[in-house]
Amino acid sequence: MNVSDATTWPASALDAAATAFAALTCEPAPLALDCTAFFSDAGLPQPVMPLPALRDWLLRHPRAYTARDEVWRELIRRARLDGPHWVVAAVGMALPALQQYAAQLCEGYDGDPADIDAEILTGFLTALRDRADLTKPAPYAGLCKAAWRAGRDLRLQRQEYLPVEDIEHVVPGPRTPRVPYGHPDLLVRRAVTLGILDPDDEQPYIDVRLGHRAIEPIAAANGVSVDALRMRLSRIDSRVAEALADGLLTGVASPETTVRLRQRAEQRGRLRAGRAAAARREAPRQHAAAAA
Incomplete structure (x- = not known):
């Protein structure tokens, strides 16, 4: 089966996702998930399972919490790193x-049900791409919660507004502008200027800590492991918190403090360069050992 074989594409986003999932998982070569890494602990019947069979097994075993968590961590990783077909696969598994x-949300809804479907799918995809934290338990529950909230929020928008007879007499509340230097992006930029945060770490820090984006694609784009990037960001958190407590990011740093921070930044740069050089030297030996 090919998606192009469909004579009419479904109007509902969820129905369209079901069509795409069916095309991706049909015989003779259905997309399958390799569960070898966690097969023995999860209790799955086979180490490699076609996605429809895996979905059916999970539905028949609602208390297989370990298996569900491991399967969904792998699905989320693949959706983030291995291409659009795994995004379709993740949606299909959650359909x-x-x-x-x-x-449930369309019961008594006077709008277009397709709008609810689209919002649910959008909420799910947003969480799949950036929000689900693979270090926490029950990642699938978090994806479903995000999807349901998105659909619920759209339905709530359809509720009646409170009428106001004369808008000219409505007194608005105070709108005190924020202090410019309190904006998180500007604080991060000042941290880079002072040497508290290294320039190469600025965008990853903004993406993960401020943008709440998923860490896996960012680590891959920067050529480091997820664990290494997570540890690096944790150390940055400590330095930024210390700088905030000392008033360095919202006040004026003394020349002595500026010199000290720059020296520390240079030391971190030398250590990172040394580790990178050691990794490059080790890589040929690892390839040779693997070939042997």
Whole structure:
């Protein structure tokens, strides 16, 4: 089956996702998930399972919490790193829950049900791409919660507004502008200027800590492991917190403090360069050992 074989593309986003998932997982070569890394601990019947069979097994075993968590961590990783077909795969694996939410939220809804479907899918995809934290338990529950909230929020927008007879007499509340230097992006930029945060770490720090984006694609783009980037960001958190407590990011740093921070930044740069050089020297030996 090919997606192009469909004579009419479904109007509902969830129905369209079901069509795409069916095309991706049909015989003779359905997309499968390799569960070898966690097969023995999760209790799955096979180490490699076609996605429809895996979805059916998970539905029949609602208390298989370990298996569900491991499967969804792998699905989320693949959706973030291995291409659009794994995004379709993740949506298809969640379709039974997403379609159930849509049916519940559309009861008594006077708008277009396709709008609810689209919001549910958007909420799910946003969490899949950036919000789900793979270090926490139950990542699938977090994805479903985000999807349901998105659909619920759209439905709530359809509720009646409170009428106001004369808007000219409505007194607005105070709108005190924020202090410019309190904006997080500007604080991060000042941290880079002072040497508290290294220039190469500025964008990853903004993406993960301020943008709440998923860490896996960012680590891959920067050529480091997820654990290494997570540890690096944790150390930055400590330095930024110390600088905020000392007033360095919102006040004026003394020349002595500026020199000290720059020296520390240079030391970190030398250490990082040394580790990178050691890794380059080690890589040929690892390849040779693997070939042997």
